[in-house]
Amino acid sequence: MPRSVLPFLMFQGDAEAALEFYRATIPGAEVDRVERYGEGEQVPAGRFKSARLTLAGQEIMVLDSPPVHDFTFTPSFSFHVECADEDEVRTLAEALAQDGATMMPVGNYGFSRLFAWVSDRFGVSWQLNCA
Known part of the structure; x- marks a missing residue:
């Protein structure tokens, strides 16, 4: 095990x-x-x-990693963060997406009161949720 x-x-x-x-x-x-x-x-x-x-x-x-690889991070793997409140979603989305990318801007998508999906400047993907 x-x-x-x-x-x-x-x-x-x-x-x-x-x-x-x-x-x-x-x-x-x-x-x-x-x-x-x-x-x-x-x-x-x-x-x-x-x-x-x-x-x-x-x-x-x-x-x-010392060797350079032909691959990097992908949004198919992301960190799903349960935020304490809507302000935290907004704050983290803005900070993490700076010099990165926004896949889903902060909003109500029906499955969440407030949600955002961003990629930071290092290519790591973050789903930010306030249920």
């Missing part, structure tokens, strides 16, 4: 910037277990390697 199942975000050179952005943007976001590359590894020593990000109690593994 598996011991745990965690979302895993693989960035390509901007993981540390993404974590700082999430920590500054999302209330209660915490970054811990930060690991940096050491001497003799495939990238310069001291460069960010991996960490754990915690959002509303959900732990997420984060890696900064």
Whole structure:
């Protein structure tokens, strides 16, 4: 039986910037277990390697991959965030979509009192909901 199942975000050179952005943007976001590359590894020593990000109690593994890949994030995987109130939906939607994209602008879509679906500047997709 598996011991745990965690979302895993693989960035390509901007993981540390993404974590700082999430920590500054999302209330209660915490970054811990930060690991940096050491001497003799495939990238310069001291460069960010991996960490754990915690959002509303959900732990997420984060890696900064040294090789560049032909793929990145897709909106078919997104974080669904249950917001405390409508102001939080609006605030997070505006902040996360800055230099990113808006797939569904803040609005009432019938299934939710207020909902937005955005992609941040790093390509990570966020569904923001106030039921």
